[in-house]
Amino acid sequence: MRQAEVVVYGATSAGVCAAVAAARRGLDTVLLEPGRHAGGMTSGGLGYTDVGDARVLGGMAAEFRQAVADAYGVAPGHYAGPEPHVAEEIFLSWLERAGVEVVFGAPLGAVVTSGERIVSVGEHAAGVFVDAGYEGDLLAAAGVSYRVGREDRSLHGETFAGRREVVPGMHNFPPWISPFRADGTLLPQVADGPMAEVGAGDGGVMSYGYRVCMTTAPDRIPFERRPGYDEEHWELGRRLFRHWREQGVEPRAGRLVGLEPNLPHGKCDGNSLGPFSLSVLDRSAWAYPDADAAGRERIRLHHLHHAQDLLYFLSHDPEVPAAVRAELSRWGLPADEFADTGHLPHQLYVREARRMLGDRHLTEHDLLQGRLHPDVIAMGSYHLDIREVQRTWREVYEHPDPVPMVVTEGYLSVGVAPYPIPYGAIVPRREECSNLVVPVCVSASHVAFSSIRMEVQYQMLGHAAGLAAAQAAGSGKGVQDVDVTALQEELRAAGQVLSL
Structure with a gap:
């Protein structure tokens, strides 16, 4: 059994940032990745970086942006993003310089828990774990509550929750095409079966x-x-x-x-x-x-x-x-x-898989109203960006007989002002797990997650998760007992933007 201080599962951009942040603090850190590459979507095809308001870009997200600029000898933001292989080279160089032990080809092994703590994942034990995968596999295996897909509009009183109206738009199918x-x-390429009622939750993911x-x-x-x-x-x-x-x-x-x-x-x-x-x-x-x-x-x-x-x-x-x-x-x-x-x-x-039901649960109200959170660890700014959820068909009641037509449903884009993301959204409920931090499958509704899910946010949340894991591992306390004020001071010192 390999005993580390911090184990990060998933070498997404959030996972890389979390592992590097913990290792830079001097902690013995292991990064487990089921595949053969580091960087997730940032090095896996999503070269065009969705930023939102660049003023909120800080910490390791800003560091990555600068590293991209340095790689090409241009000003930050000159390109929409790096070539995939350059993104991966940057991440691998960070991991090497920080002294992170990276294990590729490491699918999630048996997750052993004791009480409300994770003891080990496969052959790796640690004081604190970070689930940085897109799927939330570690949090699920540890018994942490989560939700998948669209909720009913009545659950949080969200205007944009649940199944959407079928309306015209660039992503929607034009009328009169038979399925x-x-x-x-x-x-x-056309799904069968009825759609849920408008506003109803149907479990559909982007x-x-x-x-x-x-x-x-x-x-x-x-x-x-x-x-x-x-x-x-x-x-x-x-x-x-x-x-x-x-x-x-x-x-x-x-x-x-x-x-x-x-x-x-x-x-x-x-x-x-x-x-x-x-x-x-x-x-x-x-x-x-x-x-x-x-x-x-x-x-x-x-x-x-x-x-x-x-x-x-x-x-x-x-x-x-x-x-x-x-x-x-x-x-x-x-x-x-x-x-x-x-x-x-x-x-x-x-784009969306499991979403944790954690200490704090963000909804569209938090984002649209810009609710303040004293435990802010990063800021988001990208619009609510729900990509299409399904392509199916319905009958349109024309004379003399109904006409079946292909329809696309689910797309939504609503602008938001920069908003704070609280520490409580990346930690589970204390009674479920006290030594796990989750910077990707954060505690948020389907609607709120559609903005938070951008790679730059994952980098900033990964940075915060790594520092929080390091603090918890060093103190022996639960992640819910991390000194958030000290965490915020450390993040600010590293350039993280916590307010505008």
Whole structure:
């Protein structure tokens, strides 16, 4: 059994920051990562960094931003973000310099608890643990309460909770597109079964996908037909393009997958834009948070194949407008990115999985009203950003018979002013676990989490989690008994912004 002072599970950007922060304090720190890479989405395809109000960017998030600038010899913020491999190089250099022991290929082992404390995870014991994974697997295994998916609007009195109205918008499907084949069976990529009532909780999570790094460089890897490519799987896309053609709409390739060269060296971060995108909307992600390893792998491959096949479809299918195919043919996968995963990202974009029910539970009211929290450890500022939750169908009551139509539901974007994130939102209830800190699957409602979930926030919360873990490990006290005033002083000294 390896005995450490702090064990961090998950080498996301939050996990890296937590481990480095604890190690810089001189604590013996181990970082366990199930995969083979460090950085999570920051190095796994999400090159374009969603910042919000840059004034709240501090601590290790600002340190990372400066490291990116130094890597390219530019001013901070000059680029929307780093190339994926540069992001990972920065994180690995931090870990090495801080003396963190990093163990790759380390899936969550048996979690042993005693009373309200975690004793060990697999072959690693520690005084304090940090769950920095996107899924919240350690907190769940430790018996900490959590919630998955959308809550009912009545639970917290949130205006934006629960199932959303189906309304027009750039991410929603246009009307009149049938979800059915000629034989009456449902098309692929459309979820079946009724939607919950508007405002009702249905457990639906924001859609997942892959953020694909692309380039126009001469050595790019072309978008090729995967051996398992299914022509019929893309009939819905063909119907969408036919509809646009009939309506005189000329879609641009850049508005389908985000072909803006917003990263260094002319690379772009392919995003999920519009009603038919890199996001998978067939409700398959809903099962992911609580699925076992085999179930998650099936869902991951489903999403990976969707990304591969969408890029091939958009660049080769004759029903796709010629201008879109021509533009996509200029792009491909970078030869110098993700070499060990076929040049596609190593990280599935898990926008939302488990969310802890902790000491303090943030809701939309905290964010929209800018409620003050005396135990603030970081600030958020990104808008409420709920990505599409499902693509399904409904009957629209037209004369003389109802007409079935494809609909997309769930998208929401609401601006917020900078708001404080309290320490209580990253620690469990005392009676459930006294030596665990959770900087990713924070205690927040589905609506509030949609703003907190950005990578820069994870970096700042990871920083705070690492320092809190170090303080708790050093004192032998529970994480709920951390001296928050001392923690805030330490964070401020490291450049964390706790108020404007």
